[in-house]
Amino acid sequence: MATSRPVFSRLYERVSRRLEDAGMAELRRELLDGLAGAAVEVGCGNGLTFAHYPRTVTRVVAVEPEPRLRAAAERAARGAGVGVEVVAGTAEELPLPDASVDAAVLCLVLCSIGDRARALAELRRVLRPGGELRFLEHTVAEDRRLQRVQRLVDATVWPLLAGGCHTATDQVGAIAAAGFTVRRVRRFDxxxxxxxxxxxxxxLGVAVR
Ligand SMILES: C[S@@+](CC[C@H](N)C(=O)[O-])C[C@H]1O[C@@H](n2cnc3c(N)ncnc32)[C@H](O)[C@@H]1O
Known part of the structure; x- marks a missing residue:
């Protein structure tokens, strides 16, 4: 279970709100557009995604291990247009039965998860056959020079400053390796x-179980 990260959580609350105005809010809307039924969101942070779930979503179980961010997510859940239940836990061990949700949502979280293969296997377990995994993640660069910089910062300061995040991670490759069929991917800076x-x-993309 990820431990409390008091410095990162305070920093993230501030930075994430600034990024919303820089276009992240619009990307969150695109991430969730057209979803329906029950959803699970893992690593929901301070709950900035909640306001963007369409009304066709009937309920969201939002899993967050970090206590301060989870408390902020609980506050965000109270103002959301859909029913959101915020629970303590990690992506590697989801508190949900098999095939119990129609959709799974990953937003800026795969880079911080200790065991990504196990987390993606868990998402496949709880998602019903044909259900969608929606993802919005930062990822390894296609450009070799930036990739080298990513590896350097990952081996030094970045994970310490950014809550365990590693930038040189291939999210789409990991999703495909977990057995999902990747249907759509848009790459951008x-x-x-x-x-x-x-x-x-x-x-930003869609994969199917
Ligand atoms: C960069 S923040 C993103 C938060 C949120 N998803 C958003 O879009 O703003 C990464 C989040 O992943 C969470 N996290 C880290 N390890 C995790 C794990 N093993 N399982 C679930 N969440 C995790 C962190 O506590 C943090 O809330």
Whole structure:
């Protein structure tokens, strides 16, 4: 179970709100567009995704291990347009029965999960056959030079500053390796800028169980 991260959680609450205005809110809407039925969101952080679930979603179980972020997510859940239950836990051990949800949501979280293969296997377990995994993640760069920078920061300061995040992780490859069929992927830089940083390359997509 991920431990309490008081410094990261405070920092993330601030930074994440600024990124919302820089376009992340719009990306969250795109991530969730058209979803229906029951959903699970893992690593929901302070709950910024909740406001963007369409009304066709009947309930969301939102799993978050970090206590301060989980408390913020509980507050966000109270103002959400859909029913959100925030629970303590990790992606590697989801508190849900097999095939019990119609959709699974990953938003800026795969990079921080200790055992991604196990977390993705858990998502496959709880998702019904044909259910969708929606993902919005930063990812390993296609450009070799930026990849080298990503590996360097991953081996030094980045995980310490960014809550265990590793930037040189191939999210789409991991999702496919877990047995999902990747249906759609859009690659882009966020926030858009002339100088690319290790967390610039992003993917937004849909995979099916
Ligand atoms: C960068 S934040 C993203 C938060 C949120 N999903 C968002 O879109 O703003 C990464 C989140 O993953 C959570 N996390 C880290 N390890 C996890 C794990 N093993 N299982 C579930 N969540 C985890 C962290 O506590 C944090 O809330």
């Amino acid at each position: 966020f926030p858009p800028a002339r100088v690319r940083v290790p967390a610039s390359p992003h993917v």
